[in-house]
Amino acid sequence: MGKFLGIDIGGTNVSFGVVNEDFSMGISENIPTADIKTPEELVAKIHARMKSELKNGLEGIGIGAPSVNHQTQQIEYAPNLAWGDIVPVKDLFASTFNLPVSVMNDANAAALGEKIFGGAKELDNFAVVTLGTGVGLGLFLNGSLYYGNNGLAGEIGHVIIRRDGREGKTGLLGSLEAYVGRDGIIETAKEKLEFSSGGSVLQKFSPSDLTPQEIFLAARKEDPVAIEVVDAVTNDLAYALAMIVNILDVGTIFLTGGITRSGNILKRKTEKYLKGYVLPNLRDKVEIRISELNEINGGILGAAAVARTGFETVK
Amino acid sequence: MGKFLGIDIGGTNVSFGVVNEDFSMGISENIPTADIKTPEELVAKIHARMKSELKNGLEGIGIGAPSVNHQTQQIEYAPNLAWGDIVPVKDLFASTFNLPVSVMNDANAAALGEKIFGGAKELDNFAVVTLGTGVGLGLFLNGSLYYGNNGLAGEIGHVIIRRDGREGKTGLLGSLEAYVGRDGIIETAKEKLEFSSGGSVLQKFSPSDLTPQEIFLAARKEDPVAIEVVDAVTNDLAYALAMIVNILDVGTIFLTGGITRSGNILKRKTEKYLKGYVLPNLRDKVEIRISELNEINGGILGAAAVARTGFETVK
Numbered sequence: 001m002g003k004f005l006g007i008d009i010g011g012t013n014v015s016f017g018v019v020n021e022d023f024s025m026g027i028s029e030n031i032p033t034a035d036i037k038t039p040e041e042l043v044a045k046i047h048a049r050m051k052s053e054l055k056n057g058l059e060g061i062g063i064g065a066p067s068v069n070h071q072t073q074q075i076e077y078a079p080n081l082a083w084g085d086i087v088p089v090k091d092l093f094a095s096t097f098n099l100p101v102s103v104m105n106d107a108n109a110a111a112l113g114e115k116i117f118g119g120a121k122e123l124d125n126f127a128v129v130t131l132g133t134g135v136g137l138g139l140f141l142n143g144s145l146y147y148g149n150n151g152l153a154g155e156i157g158h159v160i161i162r163r164d165g166r167e168g169k170t171g172l173l174g175s176l177e178a179y180v181g182r183d184g185i186i187e188t189a190k191e192k193l194e195f196s197s198g199g200s201v202l203q204k205f206s207p208s209d210l211t212p213q214e215i216f217l218a219a220r221k222e223d224p225v226a227i228e229v230v231d232a233v234t235n236d237l238a239y240a241l242a243m244i245v246n247i248l249d250v251g252t253i254f255l256t257g258g259i260t261r262s263g264n265i266l267k268r269k270t271e272k273y274l275k276g277y278v279l280p281n282l283r284d285k286v287e288i289r290i291s292e293l294n295e296i297n298g299g300i301l302g303a304a305a306v307a308r309t310g311f312e313t314v315k
Numbered sequence: 316m317g318k319f320l321g322i323d324i325g326g327t328n329v330s331f332g333v334v335n336e337d338f339s340m341g342i343s344e345n346i347p348t349a350d351i352k353t354p355e356e357l358v359a360k361i362h363a364r365m366k367s368e369l370k371n372g373l374e375g376i377g378i379g380a381p382s383v384n385h386q387t388q389q390i391e392y393a394p395n396l397a398w399g400d401i402v403p404v405k406d407l408f409a410s411t412f413n414l415p416v417s418v419m420n421d422a423n424a425a426a427l428g429e430k431i432f433g434g435a436k437e438l439d440n441f442a443v444v445t446l447g448t449g450v451g452l453g454l455f456l457n458g459s460l461y462y463g464n465n466g467l468a469g470e471i472g473h474v475i476i477r478r479d480g481r482e483g484k485t486g487l488l489g490s491l492e493a494y495v496g497r498d499g500i501i502e503t504a505k506e507k508l509e510f511s512s513g514g515s516v517l518q519k520f521s522p523s524d525l526t527p528q529e530i531f532l533a534a535r536k537e538d539p540v541a542i543e544v545v546d547a548v549t550n551d552l553a554y555a556l557a558m559i560v561n562i563l564d565v566g567t568i569f570l571t572g573g574i575t576r577s578g579n580i581l582k583r584k585t586e587k588y589l590k591g592y593v594l595p596n597l598r599d600k601v602e603i604r605i606s607e608l609n610e611i612n613g614g615i616l617g618a619a620a621v622a623r624t625g626f627e628t629v630k
Binding site: 076077124125137139141142144146147148149150151152153154155156158159160163170171172173239242243244246247248249250251252276277279280281282285 | 391392439440441452454456457459461462463464465466467468469470471473474475478485486487488554557558559561562563564565566567591592594595596597600
């Protein structure tokens with residue numbers, strides 16, 4: 001099957017690495033997304049760092065990115081990237097690397113990675129929800145990745161969970177991302193800290209240092225303000241997951257991304273709140289699982305799976 | 316292809332009729348659901364009325380009903396039917412009629428009917444939302460009916476649209492059905508009438524005579540209270556439809572059921588509210604349409620399509 005370069009473009013980091021024939025990972029690297037000013041710079045930086053690999057038989061490049069239109073192979077109107085409205089990712093990488101390039105929505109790439117490398121090998125209907133700067137959804141339905149009528153399915157981050165809620169980056173009011181995305185979680189923490197009378201370990205962080213991971217870790221250590229934040233976040237997340245369950249009866253929902261590495265608290269609280277939103281006869285028919293690719297670099301593996309599998313053989 | 320008996324079991328009426336080889340409909344009848352006390356009585360009544368047809372070469376029976384588990388071919392825990400928790404519809408009809416029987420969720424049957432007889436002949440990704448006693452959803456994805464992991468997909472009526480809202484028949488708080496189902500619309504009208512200072516044609520109805528159809532007709536004639544109700548209902552409906560669009564990018568959503576026969580007002584207002592809930596780049600990629608089978612007996616046609624097509628050839 002050969003060697004592939006997997007590139008995982010996120011709102012906070014761009015990760016990339018070579019995945020070998022035996023699924024082992026070769027060298028991998030990380031660049032903060034904010035350090036990359038243009039799509040051309042993105043391509044040039046990865047090309048420079050991967051130069052030595054190009055001589056070692058790379059067969060293709062797989063890319064996972066937010067807001068990918070599957071049909072055009074472009075990033076279109078990504079609220080969490082600052083590289084312009086339309087980024088023709090496939091063309092940019094193909095012309096610089098002279099290799100076949102496949103681009104997929106990051107959450108679809110995560111679903112494909114889960115199917116090939118992770119916990120979904122035997123599953124025909126499952127969802128992967130990516131929790132990061134944005135909140136994404138990859139759907140595997142009837143044994144195939146589901147792209148939607150215009151290649152735009154899976155916009156769970158922009159589902160409205162509170163009709164008079166916070167304004168998000170798309171102008172929509174009260175979207176899931178405004179509460180469960182990276183900035184949304186931090187905003188909730190700041191609100192709770194402001195109105196909290198007791199102490200909290202979160203107070204020692206300067207506003208720019210506070211991260212969702214730190215908040216979840218503090219909740220694990222029973223910090224009362226952090227627990228309030230985690231309750232609010234998991235309640236909102238469960239509300240959106242219940243939409244997926246009630247509408248699609250997917251059986252299993254995998255969670256992946258930074259905050260899922262904080263132990264059992266996310267899963268436990270999300271499951272608790274989910275029961276209040278899911279139709280009674282579906283309640284014991286859905287399982288929330290933390291992605292098995294979470295502790296390794298699942299984003300790169302998923303992206304490599306995009307290149308390795310190609311679209312048509314999966315569809 | 317032969318002749319099939321189509322049976323459409325709803326919370327308010329049970330409709331049934333023979334659909335001929337050329338898709339024309341033979342005799343059809345209607346029984347109020349409340350007049351049927353047990354599933355055995357349902358089978359006996361339909362058998363009695365269809366006796367003459369049984370000699371004329373009926374090849375099978377197709378049934379659309381709420382809360383059907385596609386895998387077990389039973390009605391399970393239907394909140395809008397009073398025939399017990401588990402109704403083994405297929406077995407009951409098959410043993411009395413001695414004919415092949417196929418049972419499908421009513422909204423799936425409507426989607427199949429739309430695909431075979433209606434406006435979805437050329438579509439690969441679409442949704443049908445049934446507006447009646449309950450609110451159902453049939454999904455046609457990647458060119459196939461989508462049943463879900465346990466045969467229970469499409470429970471849009473039980474998606475929560477207001478987290479502190481009215482308690483519905485399943486015990487869930489604030490489900491779509493509690494606002495957009497038949498009883499929910501009437502309850503909203505009663506609330507608005509109570510707090511309204513001006514006059515309304517709706518006041519002339521006794522509480523038991525008020526129906527969603529009358530409310531929508533009054534709104535068309537610019538009754539101010541009826542317009543308030545229709546605004547609330549279409550806003551809530553649009554909120555739930557936006558979930559389907561943002562998650563699934565279905566392209567087209569067909570609406571069917573009693574209140575869709577009240578002219579353009581439902582479609583127009585739903586489209587208006589939908590814009591506030593759908594991700595901007597999906598806004599011009601989704602079309603709301605009134606089912607083409609709406610003015611004829613689409614429920615019976617859809618049910619006959621279930622028998623005619625059989626499951627496996629569609630799946």
